[in-house]
């Protein structure tokens with residue numbers, strides 16, 4: 735896929751696969767085109783050329799998309815006056831999902847005790863957990879996460895690592911864009927590195943090698 739914004743070629747003839755049953759780290763310098771790529775995968779930005787597909791199907795053609803793909807994008811906006819429970823319930827109803835899902839995803843992200851507090855009073859880390867809970871509502875087989883560790887404290891980061899690892903081990907695809915290489919190093923099975931909108935490296939990653947070294951070699 736390629737994407738130009740006026741004269742800026744944000745993504746330039748980029749092609750890669752995200753395997754199932756694995757955590758894929760999606761890396762690249764500021765402005766490399768990561769967010770634009772994720773937004774194309776999620777049908778939020780139309781490619782200038784090429785296409786993206788989730789389990790072989792373009793996002794726009796997915797039947798009940800929340801049951802295929804869950805996404806956490808940067809700076810997710812919530813209505814501050816709603817509680818976490820009310821937000822999730824509204825999303826659940828809109829997506830036609832079972833009533834048990836809200837309690838389940840609140841428990842999944844360890845937000846049960848804050849379920850009835852107003853989101854306006856949430857910390858950044860709590861918002862990240864709520865964004866992840868929203869992404870999980872439809873039990874998607876694919877998770878797309880843009881900087882999901884942003885705002886999490888060390889305990890939260892450790893929890894997120896375990897969660898994503900477990901989600902991938904259940905056979906799901908987890909695509910994570912991040913700059914925090916030491917965090918993703920511990921759970922990545924597959925790595926895709928881009929810069930200047932182009933693919934610089936992609937392949938399996940066994941964790942023996944320092945991800946930072948690989949990154950600096952190909953993107954630095």
Ligand SMILES: Nc1ncnc2c1ncn2[C@@H]1O[C@H](COP(=O)(O)OP(=O)(O)OP(=O)(O)O)[C@@H](O)[C@H]1O
Pocket residue numbers: 739742743744762763764765766767768769770771
């Ligand atoms: N809506 C837009 N209009 C114009 N230019 C854009 C738009 N969105 C992104 N760009 C440009 O496309 C390029 C890639 O941006 P993108 O946000 O995809 O990079 P990124 O890898 O996610 O960066 P970061 O790590 O800083 O979040 C940048 O040059 C950016 O300025």
